[in-house]
Amino acid sequence: MKSMMILTVALVVISFIADRKKTLKGIKKGLKQFLKILPTLLSVIIIISIVLFFVSNEFLMEYLGKGAGLGAYISAAAIGSISLLPGFIAYPLAGILVKSGVSYSVIAVFITTLMMIGILTIPIEAKYFGMKTTLIRNTLSFFGAILVGAVMAFIYYLI
Amino acid sequence: MKALFKKYKLDIPVIIAFVIFTGTSFYFQFNPGIQIFKTNFWMFFKEMIILLPMMFILIGLFDVWIPKERIQKHIGDTSGIKGMLLVMLLAFIQAGPLYAAFPVAYLLWKKGCSPVNVFIYISAFTTAKIPMLTFEIGFLGLKFSLLRILITIPVFILIGIIMGKYFERNNCKINEV
Known part of the structure; x- marks a missing residue:
């Protein structure tokens, strides 16, 4: 976050020195886009916040645990697709899950779907890409994530 | 109102x-x-x-400073493997949630980035971000991280190619919002 701030300020200053008018135009353009997407962003993070309230660590443990078999992969993919967690929360959580017996390949499916698919962020994605493209991308990514998990499971089985 | x-x-x-x-x-x-x-x-x-206002400011600056021809040449339709590597690199050094990738995708597309590269960018963005890698390695180990990334890269390149072809064939476009 900090490095991003420094980078932004530095680039704005350099740009400003080089061309004042162009810089203001660029900043205005960018912020205008931000304001336009803001209501949708807000409503999406509200829904995510509420959904996350129901997805507790115990809930995850129950559905992803080692007794769950193939079902664990499906649950991992489903939960990962719906939730949206920032990395600084997702990875510590994944660490806890591994320690409590969830297999690495299930975690791989969970992490991959978590990052590649955003069912709850579909409204945002659809504003940019249109609904059809958005749905196709998310569906493809879902199967892609399962594939990644399957290959991971196979490699962990071999080594 | x-x-x-x-x-x-x-x-x-x-x-x-x-x-x-x-x-x-x-x-x-x-x-x-x-x-x-x-x-x-x-x-x-x-x-x-x-995070997002800063990102949008950077997007705005990029928009006014970088000419279309330059983007087109490096990550456009004829950019091949080099273009793919470039968009992946761009994605890896960024931070932020998935939805932060969409406005960048729009800008890249507007500036002449090929659809395949736009979708590779989005997938790469979600797979391995350098700022997040330290977290992943710390909590899940280097072996897990490396394996996951190495397996995911070909998968998302494939998804990028499929999506890009679909996008071109159907004359899709990306909106400014």
Whole structure:
């Protein structure tokens, strides 16, 4: 976050020195886009916040645990697709899950779907890409994530 | 005002309902409501309100400074493997949630980036971000991280190619929002 701030300020200053008018135009353009997407962003993070309230660590443990078999992969993919967690929360959580017996390949499916698919962020994605493209991308990514998990499971089985 | 409501007809009711819900929760000390606001919502809100304006400013600057020809040459239709590597590199050094990738994707596309590379960018963005890698290695180990990334890269390149072809064939476009 900090490095991003420094980078932004530095680039704005350099740009400003080089061309004042162009810089203001660029900043205005960018912020205008931000304001336009803001209501949708807000409503999406509200829904995510509420959904996350129901997805507790115990809930995850129950559905992803080692007794769950193939079902664990499906649950991992489903939960990962719906939730949206920032990395600084997702990875510590994944660490806890591994320690409590969830297999690495299930975690791989969970992490991959978590990052590649955003069912709850579909409204945002659809504003940019249109609904059809958005749905196709998310569906493809879902199967892609399962594939990644399957290959991971196979490699962990071999080594 | 009316036009605003119409444009965000799904979003505004959600926002209003949440404001009322949170207000009532705090008033009546309703714990789940307070928790949803304080831990979950606040975390996402902070990320959104600090990170995204900066990102959009950078996008705006990029838009006015970088000529289309240059983008087209490096990551356009004829850029091949080099173009793919470039968009992947661009994605890897960024930070932020998935939705932060979409405005960048729009800008890249507008400047002449090929559809295949746009979708590779989005997938790469979600797979391995250098700022997040330290977290992943710390909590899940280097072996897991390396394996996951090495296996995921060919998968998302494939998805990128399929999506890109679909996008071209159907004359799709990316909106500015």
